[in-house]
Amino acid sequence: QVKAAMVTCGGLCPGLNSIIRGVTHSLYYDYGVVTPGHIIGATGGYNGLSEPDEHEMINLTPDYVREIHMKGGSILKAGRGGFDAPKICEGLKKMGINMVFVIGGDGTQFAGHLLYEEAKKQKLPVSIVGVPKSIDNDVLFIDRTFGFDSAVESAATVIRNAWVEASSCEKACSVVKLMGRDAGFVAAHAALASNIVDVVLVPEVKFELEDVYKQVDLKIKHKNFAVVVVAEGAGQEYVSTGAKDATGHTVYGDIGVFMRDAINKHLKPQGGRAFYIDPSYIIRSVPITSTDHIYCSRLAHDAVHTAMRGYTGVCVGAIHNVICMFKSKLIASGKKKLKVRGSTWQSCVQSCQMPASLSGAKTAASA
Ligand SMILES: Nc1ncnc2c1ncn2[C@@H]1O[C@H](COP(=O)(O)OP(=O)(O)O)[C@@H](O)[C@H]1O
Numbered sequence: 001q002v003k004a005a006m007v008t009c010g011g012l013c014p015g016l017n018s019i020i021r022g023v024t025h026s027l028y029y030d031y032g033v034v035t036p037g038h039i040i041g042a043t044g045g046y047n048g049l050s051e052p053d054e055h056e057m058i059n060l061t062p063d064y065v066r067e068i069h070m071k072g073g074s075i076l077k078a079g080r081g082g083f084d085a086p087k088i089c090e091g092l093k094k095m096g097i098n099m100v101f102v103i104g105g106d107g108t109q110f111a112g113h114l115l116y117e118e119a120k121k122q123k124l125p126v127s128i129v130g131v132p133k134s135i136d137n138d139v140l141f142i143d144r145t146f147g148f149d150s151a152v153e154s155a156a157t158v159i160r161n162a163w164v165e166a167s168s169c170e171k172a173c174s175v176v177k178l179m180g181r182d183a184g185f186v187a188a189h190a191a192l193a194s195n196i197v198d199v200v201l202v203p204e205v206k207f208e209l210e211d212v213y214k215q216v217d218l219k220i221k222h223k224n225f226a227v228v229v230v231a232e233g234a235g236q237e238y239v240s241t242g243a244k245d246a247t248g249h250t251v252y253g254d255i256g257v258f259m260r261d262a263i264n265k266h267l268k269p270q271g272g273r274a275f276y277i278d279p280s281y282i283i284r285s286v287p288i289t290s291t292d293h294i295y296c297s298r299l300a301h302d303a304v305h306t307a308m309r310g311y312t313g314v315c316v317g318a319i320h321n322v323i324c325m326f327k328s329k330l331i332a333s334g335k336k337k338l339k340v341r342g343s344t345w346q347s348c349v350q351s352c353q354m355p356a357s358l359s360g361a362k363t364a365a366s367a
């Protein structure tokens with residue numbers, strides 16, 4: 001008899017609630033998992049599975065999850081830390097759980113792989129199936145991560161606000177910082193979606209400040225304002241902190257504030273100024289868009305079918321729009337990045353009319 005648990009780990013991303021809803025619905029309606037308490041939501045990420053007595057366990061039913069997709073965030077809370085494979089296996093045994101759905105990024109999926117290995121070592125009959133998430137869309141192999149479209153949609157709205165500020169002032173430049181630690185997908189897509197951006201700075205392309213100033217000056221000369229979008233991982237050589245967080249990730253310096261101050265200093269003598277918007281947490285807390293919700297429902301149902309077929313240590317994701325299954329450990333083998341010579345970035349360069357100095361043309365060979 002199936003007894004399933006699910007967790008959401010890592011940072012927030014639009015669509016987590018849609019996945020929780022889809023998994024619950026598929027278990028209940030497709031497979032008849034209707035016994036009360038047999039579909040469990042562990043709260044606080046892996047902490048909830050490692051310390052089940054200290055974290056609320058939610059009994060998920062179709063009634064409970066009916067409208068959860070209407071709001072952003074995760075009803076299970078998206079916790080970091082607390083991963084302890086032997087302790088989790090002990091808890092799974094005690095609770096009789098034989099199916100675990102792990103919803104989270106590359107870190108979460110790698111931990112899912114470690115959990116699979118521990119369960120295998122202990123001969124524990126449990127299916128562990130992952131649904132990869134990343135607001136940055138930097139997960140290898142798959143077409144796109146769920147929530148990415150929703151993030152781009154709301155980022156494009158913020159860019160329009162930045163455009164209003166800049167275009168309503170003399171010699172102004174608006175700077176918008178968007179998420180994207182290692183990949184500039186959100187920045188590039190939001191710029192393409194809004195079509196009012198003059199410079200996009202992404203982690204994949206190194207840039208010189210002088211080249212940004214030149215482009216801002218050119219645009220101000222031409223139309224009296226400019227809009228710059230910067231991904232959080234861009235230009236880290238200007239703001240490096242040298243620090244690591246508790247999970248071992250490098251703590252990035254604030255390139256958004258740095259660019260605002262640098263451009264402000266540059267424009268001041270000409271009588272201009274910079275405006276700055278950092279909508280990071282607004283963008284990842286929005287409710288899901290329609291297309292993303294459809295994608296989440298497909299992923300959630302396929303995750304359940306995959307577990308029901310007895311697979312474990314795997315993730316599901318769309319490849320050429322077909323939901324496929326692949327080993328969870330593969331996800332930890334790298335991060336997807338914008339291809340500097342690829343059509344997305346090249347479209348972005350053309351749409352923003354960026355010069356070669358900011359397009360990565362000089363560094364493309366190594367990117
Ligand atoms: N290498 C790892 N070993 C064990 N657990 C990990 C590892 N990487 C991540 N985790 C667990 O997964 C959680 C989420 O990972 P994190 O990298 O913070 O976010 P994301 O899943 O979004 O990449 C971590 O807080 C931790 O509990």
Ligand SMILES: O=P(O)(O)OC[C@H]1O[C@](O)(COP(=O)(O)O)[C@@H](O)[C@@H]1O
Nearest residue numbers: 011013105133134135136179180181
């Ligand atoms: O503030 P938090 O929760 O640590 O998360 C911030 C980080 O998470 C990210 O949103 C990445 O999240 P994903 O795992 O969804 O790609 C980065 O863009 C950002 O640096």
